[in-house]
Amino acid sequence: xxxxxxxxIFGVYEAVSGMKDNVTILHTVTGCHFATLSMKLxxxxxxxxxxxxxxxxxxxxxxxxxxLKKAIENTIDLYKPKxxxxxxGCVAEIVKDDIGAVVKEFENQIDIIxxxxxxxxxxxxxxxxxxxxxxxRKYGSVKGSSRTLNIFGILANDxxxxxxxxxxxxxxxDEICVNVMSVTGVESKxxxxxxSLNICFGRGIEVCEFMKKELNIPYEIMSYPYGLxxxxxLCDKVNSHFDINLExxxxxxxxxxxGGLKKVYSYLDSFYGLxxxxxxxxxxxxxxxxxxxxxxxxxxxxxxxxxxxQDYEDFIKKSEVSNIALVFGSSFDHDISNRLRIPLIxxxxxxxxxxxxxxxxxxxxxxxxxxxxxxxxxxxxGVRNRGSLYNEKDxxxx
Amino acid sequence: xxxxxFYGKGGIGKSxxxxxxxxxxxxxxxxxxxxxxxxxxxxxxxxxxxxIDTVLNTEAYVHNGYKDILxxxxxxxxxxxxxxxxxIVAALxxxxxxxxxxxxxxxxxxxxxxxxxxxxxxPLRNNVCEDVYVISTSDYxxxxxxxxxxxGIEKYTKSTDIRLCGIVLNERSxxxxxxxxxAISNMIGTQVVGNIPMSKEISKAEINRKxxxxxxxxxxxxxxxxxxxxxxxxxxxxxxxxxxxxEELEEICLKMS
Numbered sequence: 001x002x003x004x005x006x007x008x009i010f011g012v013y014e015a016v017s018g019m020k021d022n023v024t025i026l027h028t029v030t031g032c033h034f035a036t037l038s039m040k041l042x043x044x045x046x047x048x049x050x051x052x053x054x055x056x057x058x059x060x061x062x063x064x065x066x067x068l069k070k071a072i073e074n075t076i077d078l079y080k081p082k083x084x085x086x087x088x089g090c091v092a093e094i095v096k097d098d099i100g101a102v103v104k105e106f107e108n109q110i111d112i113i114x115x116x117x118x119x120x121x122x123x124x125x126x127x128x129x130x131x132x133x134x135x136x137r138k139y140g141s142v143k144g145s146s147r148t149l150n151i152f153g154i155l156a157n158d159x160x161x162x163x164x165x166x167x168x169x170x171x172x173x174d175e176i177c178v179n180v181m182s183v184t185g186v187e188s189k190x191x192x193x194x195x196s197l198n199i200c201f202g203r204g205i206e207v208c209e210f211m212k213k214e215l216n217i218p219y220e221i222m223s224y225p226y227g228l229x230x231x232x233x234l235c236d237k238v239n240s241h242f243d244i245n246l247e248x249x250x251x252x253x254x255x256x257x258x259g260g261l262k263k264v265y266s267y268l269d270s271f272y273g274l275x276x277x278x279x280x281x282x283x284x285x286x287x288x289x290x291x292x293x294x295x296x297x298x299x300x301x302x303x304x305x306x307x308x309x310q311d312y313e314d315f316i317k318k319s320e321v322s323n324i325a326l327v328f329g330s331s332f333d334h335d336i337s338n339r340l341r342i343p344l345i346x347x348x349x350x351x352x353x354x355x356x357x358x359x360x361x362x363x364x365x366x367x368x369x370x371x372x373x374x375x376x377x378x379x380x381x382g383v384r385n386r387g388s389l390y391n392e393k394d395x396x397x398x
Numbered sequence: 399x400x401x402x403x404f405y406g407k408g409g410i411g412k413s414x415x416x417x418x419x420x421x422x423x424x425x426x427x428x429x430x431x432x433x434x435x436x437x438x439x440x441x442x443x444x445x446x447x448x449x450i451d452t453v454l455n456t457e458a459y460v461h462n463g464y465k466d467i468l469x470x471x472x473x474x475x476x477x478x479x480x481x482x483x484x485x486i487v488a489a490l491x492x493x494x495x496x497x498x499x500x501x502x503x504x505x506x507x508x509x510x511x512x513x514x515x516x517x518x519x520x521p522l523r524n525n526v527c528e529d530v531y532v533i534s535t536s537d538y539x540x541x542x543x544x545x546x547x548x549x550g551i552e553k554y555t556k557s558t559d560i561r562l563c564g565i566v567l568n569e570r571s572x573x574x575x576x577x578x579x580x581a582i583s584n585m586i587g588t589q590v591v592g593n594i595p596m597s598k599e600i601s602k603a604e605i606n607r608k609x610x611x612x613x614x615x616x617x618x619x620x621x622x623x624x625x626x627x628x629x630x631x632x633x634x635x636x637x638x639x640x641x642x643x644x645e646e647l648e649e650i651c652l653k654m655s
Contacts, residue, residue: 057488061454063479095481 002313004279004332005306006350007119010036011127012087014349016115016135017050018156020185021082023075026052027068027099028089028117039157042355051075055091064092068102076110083111083186093118111186113138125203125282125307128155132181132207139189142215147242148177148193150217152204153224153283156182159330159351160362167364171231171249176238181207192217197241199234201225202283224284225363226371227291228257253365260369267376272297277319277336279329280348282307288328288347295368304329306348326379343382345375399499402630403507403521404566405551406533407543411568414604415533415594416508417444418620421611422627424465428503432467433493435521436510437474437482445469447607453489460498464612468502482510483517490520504631511543522554529563529636531591535571536579538651545647548586548639561636564591566626578654582647587640591633592626595619 009028013036017024026033033052040048051074053059053067068086075084084106088099093116103114115131122130132152149172154161161183169178179188179196181204198208198219208219218241225234231253235246261268276298280288285305292298301324304315312332319327319336327336330348337344346354347362360370406412416432423430434441439452445463452473453459461469472489474482486509499505507521521527530551534544544565554560565583567576567590576593583590597619603610611620642650 057484058454061480061482061485061488062475063481065479095484098479 001311002316003310004312004330005310006124008122008124008127008130009087009089009117009119010039010350011124011129012115012117012131013127014039014124014155014157015128015131015182016085016087016156018161018183019083019085020183020188022049022085022185023079023081023083024050024085024087025068025071025075026050026087026089026117027055027064027071027092027097028052028087029055029091032089032117032119038352039350041352042159043157043162043357049079049081051079055089060091060095063095064097065099065102068097068099069105072102072106072112076106081110083113086112086114087117088114090118090120093121111139128203129206132204133210135189136207136210139186140192140211140215141190142194142217143191144193145195146177146193147175147244148179148196149238150179150181150192150196150198150211151201152181152198152208153201154180154182155203155349158349159346159354160356160360163356163359163361164363164367166359167361167367171253171364172238172246173249175244175246176242195242197238199237202281202286223282223286223290224288225367226284226287227295227368228254229290229294230287231363231367249365253367256365257368260366261372264372264376268296268372273299274325275299275301275323277302277304277322277324277327277329279304279315279327279333279336280306284348291368291371292328296372298326341382343378345378347371399502400504400529400631401507401525401527402504402529402531402563403509403527404531404533405509405547406511407540408511410533410535410540410543411570411594412508412533413441414444414600415566415568415623415626416441416506418609418611418623419627419630420445420467420504420506421464421609422620422624423504423506423631424467425611425615425624426627426631429501430465430467431499431502431505432469433490433505433507434469434471435486435489435507435518436472437476437485438510439471439473441508442469442471444604444607444609453492454485464609468498470498481517483515483520486510486517487520490526494524494526519550519554522551522560523558525558528559528561529630529633530560531564531566531630532562533566533568534579535568536573536575537571538648540571541579541582541651542644542647545582545586545641545644548641552639552641555638562586562588562639563630563633563636564589566591567593569593570596575654578651581654582642582650585640585642585646585650587637589635591635592622592629594622594626 053071055064059067099114103112106112165180196217200208200221201224211217220237225231235250278300328345331351331353362371404412420430420432432442446469450461452471454473463469472486474485532544534540551562567579580590599610599614599617599619603613
């Protein structure tokens, strides 16, 4: 059986590694450091706020507590961060280094937290939920009353994360402050507005439940707001909670979308009934499924939820005997794309083989137009077009 | 080269017996080495007259003790930290890599406590050792540990030439029941290869950082160590142990107590 579900350390890492003015120290062997670091390759290379103790044989034998202490001292000295997050990997948790004691020594100097990222314990999703919860347990407090939308579920190194966050901020403008929890700093977590609504894009349910109970902040769960329907659902939830009207903003998004898509209507016709494969996590897959199916009219023949489905090898086998002409997923799905020689449209974590530096988001006012542009270009770049639809003489590609 | 390792419950007297046996082997004219596989690093204290630097914390880790016995301590973490088992593995790898045991007639490995993890069973693998002796008193818990150790040994007999060669009975407990230890040894498929009586001289020697063989060579206890050493050198009994169940052990201990 082949799994493409990342282990716990990635979940923990993605919950905290984007935090502003924070340095993440990975108390792990070099592989965990390298792999997590590689998630940043397609993004801002100058903003690598992470370091590692690089556990070696000696650290295993005599404990890595000394190395970690030195790493924290060096981090404070060199980075001068406002907070530090120590994430452990498998080795430190098997040997059972007393990380809590080491971290406690620095608590008077800096905001510092220890998060257990041992991959042998649980998987990505549980790691993400655990880390968000621990961060909020330690730092979360309410202050101020500005209208705020706290967003959970966007990973620090999600493909298009930075662009999508900007798109949300632009869309809601001055009316609502947007606070994306995986990237805001500790200071923001200590001053969560009491007039907040938590929106949970599939992940972060535990922390939202905790905040409801302890900080009296309500929450709504929805899938990632792809497409106009996704945006509409988000607007409705926000409208309903804050008693405001985002109708005008949504109408603009609709107009932008229609205006953009009109230019490529012939291509869009070809998407109707096109059999596709969809791979993604709980946080994103439903939003994408709804968008592709209900708005673009595609036929989702195969679907693989990385948080639920275990056997990716089985999914590959099914895809080989299917009619799918496109696959939507992450960099891991190149396997299917290469075997079937069909285009891969990346939208899901992890994407480590593309850069994303222009302000092209997949959500918000321009989300649909941007995504459809990437989709059509992706199809045009395909080495071979597959599926019965492509063989019809009136297909848009020839 | 005769490659022997001693296992046994913690505090059973392994280091005392190993260090005295090493001196007895040396007195017989053998080139001897002792490798302490315990982070406490005190297996060779009575041969050296002091604690020595370990494989894990120095380059020059081979020390010469009584009659040129090569004394090596693996070393390891402070209590409550790190991974002692990994330390033993790393130390044994280093000893092998450096080939420091070349020319030795008898090498004795003194291994910490029970076979609690892969690290402590490292001497049983990769032909580090060939002959295993288990030290026990006639206390139930010591015999329980001995039987458990046999389970570990049995596992490695399938892939290596390692064999159980006997039980050494240490008579330092409040009651001594050599018949019971003999019976249990037979059930496991082995023998009692020798016994060491309780002795005031051992305590006196140890407080002076010496073995009795060195400090009180003409005493009865030294003679017993020399006899045991001779028995081990001449021992041809090598078996795949057949550990008994916990219930069987309890039953025989109750019956013979």
